[in-house]
Amino acid sequence: GQQVMQIPQYQHVQEGEDFTTYCNSSTTLSNIQWYKQRPGGHPVFLIQLVKSGEVKKQKRLTFQFGEAKKNSSLHITATQTTDVGTYFCAGTRTGGFKTIFGAGTRLFVKA
Amino acid sequence: NAGVTQTPKFRVLKTGQSMTLLCAQDMNHEYMYWYRQDPGMGLRLIHYSVGEGTTAKGEVPDGYNVSRLKKQNFLLGLESAAPSQTSVYFCASSGGGVGVSNQPQHFGDGTRLSIL
Numbered sequence: 682g683q684q685v686m687q688i689p690q691y692q693h694v695q696e697g698e699d700f701t702t703y704c705n706s707s708t709t710l711s712n713i714q715w716y717k718q719r720p721g722g723h724p725v726f727l728i729q730l731v732k733s734g735e736v737k738k739q740k741r742l743t744f745q746f747g748e749a750k751k752n753s754s755l756h757i758t759a760t761q762t763t764d765v766g767t768y769f770c771a772g773t774r775t776g777g778f779k780t781i782f783g784a785g786t787r788l789f790v791k792a
Numbered sequence: 793n794a795g796v797t798q799t800p801k802f803r804v805l806k807t808g809q810s811m812t813l814l815c816a817q818d819m820n821h822e823y824m825y826w827y828r829q830d831p832g833m834g835l836r837l838i839h840y841s842v843g844e845g846t847t848a849k850g851e852v853p854d855g856y857n858v859s860r861l862k863k864q865n866f867l868l869g870l871e872s873a874a875p876s877q878t879s880v881y882f883c884a885s886s887g888g889g890v891g892v893s894n895q896p897q898h899f900g901d902g903t904r905l906s907i908l
Binding site: 687690711712716722723724725726729769771773778779780781782783784785 | 827832833834835836837840842850882884894896897898899900901902
């Protein structure tokens with residue numbers, strides 16, 4: 682079945698350092714979504730990518746969708762303590778319906 | 793606008809007891825989902841519904857049942873709770889329909905369930 686792998690599982694950074702999490706699918710995706718979950722909270726939608734090679738930015742966050750539509754990344758420039766949380770990617774297989782979540786990358790930021 | 797509301801927020805059960813988790817959304821969304829979240833496992837889909845009166849199995853449906861009698865409500869039932877069902881349960885909803893690409897999911901605050 683469809684699998685969405687996310688790495689790393691967790692990362693510790695010093696405030697001001699950059700951070701990247703990667704998402705890889707075993708099948709071609711029609712779209713990929715990214716969510717953020719603060720500690721003790723619920724996942725909150727960040728962005729959706731649909732097109733091959735698409736790049737979108739939200740302030741210090743840059744999202745990319747691979748040319749083959751099988752991988753994606755989220756890059757945070759100059760992390761802040763407010764970036765702490767778990768970042769999930771979620772992909773939908775081309776022609777499918779269900780959105781499959783990756784296991785998430787937990788980001789720790791030390792001030 | 794409440795979004796997605798889950799009740800209860802916390803619950804402790806004994807093995808073998810039954811209970812129902814309630815989810816209500818006020819966004820007129822067609823699709824609704826139940827997930828469980830365990831440490832290091834991300835979100836795993838239990839059951840989902842693409843419209844009133846319809847339900848379907850997700851990745852980990854065993855031990856759970858669901859019902860969607862009204863569009864705005866999606867109920868998750870545990871008939872005979874087991875310690876392996878200790879988890880955080882999230883309900884989510886999204887817009888959708890025939891020919892509509894996947895829409896973002898809106899999550900409730902979660903139900904923290906412990907089975908002793």
